[in-house]
Amino acid sequence: MKLNKLPLNVIGLNRVGLNQIGSPSHRANTSDRPYIRYEDIVQPYPAIINLKQDGKTITWGDKLKVGSDIVFVGSANLLPELYTVSETRYNGVTLYPNTIIKVEKSMVFDNARTYLKANEPSCILSPNRLRIPNSSYKILGYIPDLTGKGNHGRLNNFAYTEESGANEDGSIRFDGTDDYITIPTLSHGGKQVLMKVNLQSYDRYLYDQRNNWSQYLAIVSAGKTIAYEYSNKGGKTYIDGILNEHIIDKDLLNITHNITATNANIGVQYAPNIGTSFARGNFAQMALFDFMLFPEISSEEEIQELNDIVGIEGNVWGTLTQLINSTLISNEILIKNE
Numbered sequence: 360m361k362l363n364k365l366p367l368n369v370i371g372l373n374r375v376g377l378n379q380i381g382s383p384s385h386r387a388n389t390s391d392r393p394y395i396r397y398e399d400i401v402q403p404y405p406a407i408i409n410l411k412q413d414g415k416t417i418t419w420g421d422k423l424k425v426g427s428d429i430v431f432v433g434s435a436n437l438l439p440e441l442y443t444v445s446e447t448r449y450n451g452v453t454l455y456p457n458t459i460i461k462v463e464k465s466m467v468f469d470n471a472r473t474y475l476k477a478n479e480p481s482c483i484l485s486p487n488r489l490r491i492p493n494s495s496y497k498i499l500g501y502i503p504d505l506t507g508k509g510n511h512g513r514l515n516n517f518a519y520t521e522e523s524g525a526n527e528d529g530s531i532r533f534d535g536t537d538d539y540i541t542i543p544t545l546s547h548g549g550k551q552v553l554m555k556v557n558l559q560s561y562d563r564y565l566y567d568q569r570n571n572w573s574q575y576l577a578i579v580s581a582g583k584t585i586a587y588e589y590s591n592k593g594g595k596t597y598i599d600g601i602l603n604e605h606i607i608d609k610d611l612l613n614i615t616h617n618i619t620a621t622n623a624n625i626g627v628q629y630a631p632n633i634g635t636s637f638a639r640g641n642f643a644q645m646a647l648f649d650f651m652l653f654p655e656i657s658s659e660e661e662i663q664e665l666n667d668i669v670g671i672e673g674n675v676w677g678t679l680t681q682l683i684n685s686t687l688i689s690n691e692i693l694i695k696n697e
Contacts (some may be wrong), residue, residue, distance in 0.1 A: 365643040394422040395464060402468040405483070406434040419495040423462045431458045434470070437488045438505055440521045440668045446471045454676040472507055476664070478657045479484075481549055482542055483509040484633075487529040487648040488615045493519040502531065502540070512540040512633065512650070526646060533634045535560060535644025540633035542652075547628035550621060551653035552578065555669050556645050557615040561608050563643040564636040565618070570629045576622040577636065580608040587618055594622030599675055600666030602659075606675070615648070617666050621656045 409432040410417040483505040494605025501511040566578040577590035597619040
């Protein structure tokens with residue numbers, strides 16, 4: 360294997376979006392440490408770097424000794440359906456596969472990226488693709504934003520356990536008591552939200568970007584209403600990419616499904632809340648796999664494409680069709696037996 364040696368020093372570079380929203384431990388001064396944690400490395404999202412030292416792949420939870428050599432193997436694009444990435448850079452210098460670099464107290468990677476569709480999200484949170492362990496989430500204090508814009512999702516009150524934090528199924532679990540996510544770098548929401556969730560109880564807020572009860576848009580499971588339209592009046596709601604005008608909230612409990620909520624008529628937008636209302640109540644008990652926030656509304660075709668990219672797993676429409684057919688057959692039998 361041919362190695363290119365490129366000693367670089369990145370001390371003093373600005374680490375956008377990290378110090379402002381990380382946990383207290385992550386914000387601590389690292390200048391006197393003889394090592395850097397993998398969690399401290401600024402990743403070139405939507406890609407993530409592949410580093411090796413002494414033949415070992417460096418990943419979440421690992422530490423690197425400052426001053427030691429490490430091999431930049433390459434990077435992996437986590438969202439190839441949405442972005443192209445190129446020119447991975449370290450301190451502004453383009454890297455090539457199998458380049459040796461020095462471990463520094465501050466390590467910042469970035470890249471050139473291009474969004475492939477019309478309506479680029481303001482934020483993408485995808486614990487399902489990142490697969491970060493709870494021990495690392497506890498250090499970070501947030502879910503990284505895969506758009507590369509630094510709009511990370513701050514984790515509030517999570518216990519960093521399977522039921523209140525990262526779960527082995529790839530989701531972030533909300534305990535329904537006080538877990539919620541904010542995006543401190545965004546003072547506004549958007550006209551479109553896409554969430555992949557599994558909700559365990561209704562009368563809960565999955566998303567809210569309002570500051571009073573009369574505004575829109577919010578995503579709330581209200582029990583016996585058309586799913587998620589209760590706080591999205593004048594908007595549209597899609598389940599697994601299909602416009603929904605019939606399925607009620609209770610039909611979707613304990614089924615993994617995609618919600619796309621759009622509303623072109625919203626006025627002033629406020630900072631997003633995931634898993635609770637703006638009033639910090641009605642906390643959701645749910646698993647969140649993916650979250651995307653968009654400034655504008657995508658076309659019907661693009662909404663379906665986005666749902667395909669996130670993945671459609673629960674077969675909501677097929678399951679409900681079977682239930683309806685089963686009910687019709689049962690009713691027909693009852694009529695014949697009368």
